[in-house]
Amino acid sequence: MAEVNLTNDSEQIITGNDNIAIVDVFATVRGGRSLNVSGFTPEVIYAGHPIIKETATGDYKPLPATADSVAGVATLGTVVPGAAYTNGTYTNVPLSGGSGKGVLATVVVAGTVVTTVTKTKGGSGYKVGDSLSVPAEYAGGTGNGASVPVASVESNVGVYGALPVGHTYQGVLIASILTKKAFAGIMTQGTINPVACPNDFATIAAAFKAAVPLIDQRAD
Template sequence: MSTTADLAKKGPTYDTGNDNIVIVKHLEGIPGGRTLDVTSYTPDVIPAGHIIICTNDEKTFKPMPVTGSAYDALPASHKYAGVLISTILKSKPFAGIMVRGTVNKEASFYPLTAILSAVKTALPLIRFTQD
């Protein structure tokens, strides 16, 4: 009888199929990306196109808070920083953050309707399209 072992590295699975649909064109990002503070973020996955915020002093970056299936209010002492360019796990919150490019707002996992005007004002180099 021989001994066998499974050499496949198994980890959590999540769908990244929407990443190239929601991020239409990535022209510029924060150099080196940022590690996100996810202490108050409850979902296990942060989808591409998610709005990223930071403290006003730009020392701490976080995913925009969500409640259920919608974005929550922007926390006090925070501002919009950019858009997540690819889906990541909450357990590995290493984020590429777009600051210039095009987002298909209709493909965003969380609807942007309630915050879109404020996000457009804060991030004028990001274009939000419908398709």
């Protein structure tokens, strides 16, 4: 059974691409649906994302995808070591600051200073030159002043996974939503611009067209 948390948090998603991906809407799943997002890792489900349905349970879900198509941290620059940190190796440290969110790193402290910061998750929305700080609470509990600049960013092109066994294509998401608040408007007839959809639509275009023929795919 899919459940949705509709509590309002101070989080935002960028929806400027929604009206480019969704060109025309002629018919929808009436009233929308709560999505079962178990195992879906991207933080945002963007407009144009294919929605599938599990035959056995009737659950609606986003088609599996490997990543968001967003710009994240590619490489980090020279570490400013800070002082008074607790020696050790710390994983999944959420670096703070900068213009984006979600970057994680492995941080090594030796001689009470931060010696290396290695990106493990690129996050999204960062810019070259952003200064990212190492929060002491995630790196041993003591210390301050350690930081590292963003040296380069990359566009992580998301890839759709295969249609799971026992599922069918139903339509596409009309407007971008947070994965953890997955109440979805689903288009069943209309026009999408596959080039503006969140991931590489070409990999599923033929199968999707056969299953949902009333959704026209047109790269305007």
